[in-house]
Amino acid sequence: MELPTSFKAKYQKLLGDQFPAFLQSFADAPQHGFRINPLKSPATLSVDTSRPIPGLDHAYYGKVAGKTPEHQSGYVYNQEPSAMLVAKVVNPQPGERVLDLCAAPGGKSTQLAGMMQNQGLLVANEINRGRAKILVENLERFGVLNPLILNETPAHLSKAFPGYFDKILVDAPCSGEGMFRKNPEATTYWNPNYPMECAVRQREILMEAVKMLKPGGQLIYSTCTFAPEEDEQIIAWLLENYPLQMVPLPKQKGMSSGQPNWADGNENLQDAIRLFPHLFAGDGHFIAKLQSTATTTPSKIKKQAANATGAERKEWQQFTKDNLLNFPVGSLLRFKEQLYSFNPAIPNLKGLRVMRPGTPLGTLRKKRIEPSYGLAMILRPEQAQRTLAISYEQWQQYVHGDTFATNSTAAKGWTLLLYQQMPVGFGKVVNGTVKNFFPKGLRFQAERKG
Numbered sequence: 001m002e003l004p005t006s007f008k009a010k011y012q013k014l015l016g017d018q019f020p021a022f023l024q025s026f027a028d029a030p031q032h033g034f035r036i037n038p039l040k041s042p043a044t045l046s047v048d049t050s051r052p053i054p055g056l057d058h059a060y061y062g063k064v065a066g067k068t069p070e071h072q073s074g075y076v077y078n079q080e081p082s083a084m085l086v087a088k089v090v091n092p093q094p095g096e097r098v099l100d101l102c103a104a105p106g107g108k109s110t111q112l113a114g115m116m117q118n119q120g121l122l123v124a125n126e127i128n129r130g131r132a133k134i135l136v137e138n139l140e141r142f143g144v145l146n147p148l149i150l151n152e153t154p155a156h157l158s159k160a161f162p163g164y165f166d167k168i169l170v171d172a173p174c175s176g177e178g179m180f181r182k183n184p185e186a187t188t189y190w191n192p193n194y195p196m197e198c199a200v201r202q203r204e205i206l207m208e209a210v211k212m213l214k215p216g217g218q219l220i221y222s223t224c225t226f227a228p229e230e231d232e233q234i235i236a237w238l239l240e241n242y243p244l245q246m247v248p249l250p251k252q253k254g255m256s257s258g259q260p261n262w263a264d265g266n267e268n269l270q271d272a273i274r275l276f277p278h279l280f281a282g283d284g285h286f287i288a289k290l291q292s293t294a295t296t297t298p299s300k301i302k303k304q305a306a307n308a309t310g311a312e313r314k315e316w317q318q319f320t321k322d323n324l325l326n327f328p329v330g331s332l333l334r335f336k337e338q339l340y341s342f343n344p345a346i347p348n349l350k351g352l353r354v355m356r357p358g359t360p361l362g363t364l365r366k367k368r369i370e371p372s373y374g375l376a377m378i379l380r381p382e383q384a385q386r387t388l389a390i391s392y393e394q395w396q397q398y399v400h401g402d403t404f405a406t407n408s409t410a411a412k413g414w415t416l417l418l419y420q421q422m423p424v425g426f427g428k429v430v431n432g433t434v435k436n437f438f439p440k441g442l443r444f445q446a447e448r449k450g
């Protein structure tokens with residue numbers, strides 16, 4: 001890979017005798033990793049778990065192909081190993097209110113949701129509409145219960161959520177130097193001013209993030225760049241301008257400390273983590289954790305009320321009676337033609353660009369409900385009245401959008417399809433055939449089994 005000359009000169013100066021090893025690491029193949037989803041019901045997975053990533057739960061080196069049952073059904077998520085450490089630093093607890101402010105495509109949001117065990121509130125926001133759609137798909141297949149998924153600017157968001165969150169992750173848009181190995185074309189739009197340009201945007205995002213922290217809440221800032229302008233200098237700026245203090249982060253083998261002398265000399269910057277690819281088996285990353293020392297009581301917000309009509313609630317109750325088992329009804333929200341379950345702690349959604357107010361349960365048709373793919377993704381097999389074990393070939397037909405035959409003794413009605421115990425979606429059994437309800441926008445041609 002051809003690195004820009006001024007990039008090399010900059011890091012030669014900053015890294016001194018470590019520079020040759022740093023430079024050499026750009027010739028190494030990028031590391032791959034994946035996580036197994038702790039939110040899903042037990043199943044036998046065809047994935048290689050022989051190389052666990054040290055210090056992380058459910059995380060392994062390697063890659064799982066996208067067009068496999070494990071991936072489609074949300075049992076696994078591919079993610080670069082260094083990036084997985086960010087959620088570990090966030091350390092969200094079940095029951096907390098957590099914001100992932102720059103969330104797409106959803107690597108960290110899905111990991112945070114797994115750690116929260118579907119208890120509490122996860123708000124995942126992405127400013128870019130196209131990327132927000134991918135975020136929705138990833139959170140949906142991961143089986144996250146009642147996430148609020150937004151497509152907002154940080155400035156607009158901070159008005160809706162003043163002093164609201166226990167934890168806020170800002171996984172900032174950055175110059176991406178740490179990902180050059182994975183994404184070599186990023187070297188072509190790098191220039192010596194690029195880190196400073198990114199830093200301006202990072203400060204704008206953080207200014208809003210700080211407003212949304214509860215007194216005592218924690219702000220986690222991460223980038224995938226080596227640039228001090230976007231790393232230590234941003235944290236130094238935060239410490240100088242806001243009621244925040246550093247939280248020391250324990251370092252595992254291969255992790256480096258933040259560099260005070262790359263910013264204003266504040267010794268507390270050492271509490272941050274730097275990951276250099278020549279010292280750690282992963283790409284370049286920077287992670288810092290700050291705690292709010294503010295004492296002001298946040299202003300009260302108006303909560304979102306359930307808005308499903310009596311008739312809609314009844315239809316849902318009938319649907320659960322006919323098709324589900326031990327599935328709590330919860331708070332219901334009608335949003336366009338969909339019925340959602342949602343977290344009643346969320347603020348009134350009026351005026352916000354909402355991608356998903358919670359978990360989609362089903363589409364309201366004339367006097368009936370068509371269950372959604374999102375519902376299938378949060379169900380455990382024992383919560384469905386009818387399940388059908390399907391073969392790999394039937395799974396291929398299902399994700400391609402085809403109707404397929406089943407034996408004529410299969411019970412009629414909405415059926416949760418299982419491939420090797422993994423719920424993959426709903427089908428409707430009618431006279432020995434399974435009608436396909438796999439979402440049109442997600443259909444794909446899977447490979448033949450070798």
Ligand SMILES: C[S@@+](CC[C@H](N)C(=O)[O-])C[C@H]1O[C@@H](n2cnc3c(N)ncnc32)[C@H](O)[C@@H]1O
Nearest residue numbers: 102103104105106107108127128171172173205
């Ligand atoms: C590093 S990526 C996030 C990766 C994500 N956290 C994950 O783990 O999958 C940064 C994201 O910030 C978004 N972004 C860009 N400008 C932004 C802004 N002004 N405010 C908030 N987010 C922004 C980008 O669209 C991008 O999706």
